[in-house]
Amino acid sequence: MSPTISAALVESLFMNPAPMIFGAFGPAIAGAVIAAVTRDLFCWLCVPLFIVVGLARALQMYRYKQRNSRLTVEEAGIWEKRYRIGAIAYGIALGIWGAAVLLRTSDPAAHMLCVTTVVAYTSAGVGRTFGRPQIFRLQVLLSIGPLIATLMYVGGAFYIALALLSFVFFGAIRHLTSSLQRIYVNAWIAKEREAALAGQFDTALNNMPHGLCMFTADGHLAVMNHRFIDMMELSEDFVQSGASASDICNACVLSGAISAATSRQILSEIENSQAGDIITNDPDASRNRSLSWTFQPMSGGGTVVLVEDITERRDAEARISHLARYDELTQLPNRVNFRDEIGRLLATRYGSEQRSALLFVDLDQFKQVNDTLGHPCGDQLLCAVAERLREMLRPEDFVARFGGDEFVVFQQNIHSHEDAAGLARRIVDRLSERYKIDNHLVEIGASVGIAMTAPGVSADTLLKNADMALYRAKADGRGTFCFFRDEMAQTVEARRILELDLRKALANEEFELYYQPLINLRSGKVTTCEALLRWNHPVRGTVSPVDIIPVAEDMGLIVDLGRWILRKACMECMKWPEAVSVAVNFSPQQFHQRDVLSEVRYALEVSGLPAHRLEIEITESSLLHNTQLTHDVLSQLRTLGVRISLDDFGTGYSSLSYLHNFPLQKVKIDRSFLEGIDSDRPLTLLRGVARLSADLGMSVVVEGIETNEQLELISADGAVTEAQGYLFSRPVPSVRIRQLLNASHGRRTDEQLHVVPSRSIA
DSSP, X not given: OOHHHHHHHHHHHTSOHHHHHHHHHHHHHHHHHHHHHHOOHHHHHHHHHHHHHXXXXXXXXXXXXXXXXXXXXXXXXXXXXXXHHHHHHHHHHHHHHHHHHHHHOOOHHHHHHHHHHHHHHHHHTHHHHTTSHHHHHHHHHHHHHHHHHHHHHHOSHHHHHHHHHHHHHHHHHHHHHHHHHHHHHHHHHHHHHHHHHHHHHHHHHHHSSSEEEEEOTTSBEEEEOHHHHHHHTOOTHHHHHTOBHHHHHHHHHHHTSSOHHHHHHHHHHHHHTOOEEEEEEOSOTTTOOEEEEEEEEOTTSOEEEEEEEOHHHHHHHHHHHHHHHBOTXXXXXXXXXXXXXXXXHHHHTOOTTOEEEEEEEEEESHHHHHXXXXXXXXXXXXXXXXXXXXXXXXXXXXXXXXXTTEEEEEEEEESSHHHHHHHHHHHHHHHHSOEEETTEEEOOEEEEEEEEOOTTOOHHHHHHHHHHHHHHHHHTTSSSEEEOOHHHHHHHHHHHHHHHHHHHHHHHTOEEEEEEEEEETTTOSEEEEEEEEEEEETTTEEEOHHHHHHHHHHHTOHHHHHHHHHHHHHHHHTTSOTTOEEEEEOOHHHHTSTXXXXXXXXXXXXXXXXXXXXXXXXXXXXXXXXXXXXHHHHHHHHHHTOEEEEEEETSSOOXXXXXXXXXXXXXXXXXXXXXXXXSHHHHHHHHHHHHHHHHTTOEEEEOOOOSHHHHHHHTSSSOOOEEOSTTTOOOBOHHHHXXXXXXXXXXXXXXXXXXXXXXXXX
């Protein structure tokens, strides 16, 4: 039982004071009458006892009524104890008086009056003590108990029957008090539940994000929550007065929350008593508030009105829509917006008599700005580029950012190709001018691809054509522009077919490795064979790695292809003499993959090839980026036993610091050094590089030896240790290279093969 119900049960004891006060003096009057008739002194003494107890209980009731608040749990316990004491005192007085009258007098009339008074008074207590039936039972025991016992003692049929009837009567009354208490408690529990539900409803109603009004069938207000009052800036008096829908709408108009036209629309919706929705805008444009009104009829008549402030939601939707169609950095239209707009213009406005051009603009050297000055400066540069493009265009032209450093311009209403070319020149010149970004002077360039509109051309085709023209412009040296031509599409299609064939070839292992030997100039033997990729295409024939490797790098297939080459070459090397190693070229992408060490270890394990028979050739471009990581990988490969060779030295940046800083064991001087070798300057340069490399403890190889004269010149001072070229052998298949190696590394005799200028081993 909750503390609230317990306190309410105690309050029920003092609920009806008048019967208790007047009833308290009833036994005193009856006692006085009996005492006067019987002239019994003891009966006279009981009269003041009744008066004193009655006055005390009346005073107790008076003090209780002076309270102005509900009982707390502690107060309820105190007042219940006080009531119990008064009830016990009166019960004892009645018991003593009843027994005394029956025992001390012999007047039947006095006996009847006594029994009637005790029974009547005690029965009246049911109406007060049902909340605490244990008090009533105690009072019955103290008052009726002595009376029934005395009646049985006096004896006689009438007295015994009266005693039995009194016992049965008060037994029934006892059950009555329990039933009354149960009814009372259940009523209080129901009341508490209703109060809790009402509180929950009130809390939910006044904390919901929507404003709510409920109108009865006659259009008067039944419910209004605080949210509606706040949204409409109304007074809470409307809730108390039960105002009409018209009064509330007029008040909303006066507060400036809605307009008069909106008020009429709302009233119409309420009167129609049909489900509906409307959206209204605030009359005050500075607030720019939007409200969503929902009207829902009730089954018994009337309407529920819900109001939601959707200003933030509409702003968010507008923001999302803007972000979906505009670049957040430059505020230019994005790819989707541009594509839709150009598609609309091409479909609705452009025919054969109207010409337009789409210019695809790509910034040159933008990546260097990001890498050197950081992305914040790069972002500012993009904004500056966007602003310059806006300034250069006419109102009818259209510019967008496609992402990264790519911009697209749609030039409308032009007369010829020269108009588009003129704009392209201005774009290249203007975007190539210096920029001042955070006190830095920045220089970039621009390349432009141009596609002209034609009858029936789609936006996607136009974009694709401009992109192909841009690709050609960048291939032509950047900082220029190029118009799309039909043969470009053929080139792109050929490239696409090549890519498809390349993927299929890798899956079906259509590749083959050829091998070109490196000859030791002192011993005349083959020391190493370089593995070179060949593609035996069923239609194209044998495809050179010059055509394969760049495409594979662009497609991201070079890692998988290089993995296949490495394993295949290691397995082939196991079929050669033990003194011969295999050299495998690693592209920069392949070399900088995270698991390059694992790939090398795996290739050695599955083939059984010792690590010292594997030579990895890397180019200078592999050493340019992430220098520390590159150095660590090379060091680990050398620790593993693998030899490292720097390939094509002299074709890239040709920094001599590479020879000093990296753990290289061989330098391959590019064939370009042989051009003009018969003159002093190129020969001196070649010999200088060879001597420097040899002094650093590295083997020196010269590539591209084709004549005996070249061989004599490079081997004259002894710094060059190995040579490679057509003079000795072209790249040959694995079967042929085994024959050559067997010939070069056969049994040692006086007729052992040595390299001489006039002979080739191939």
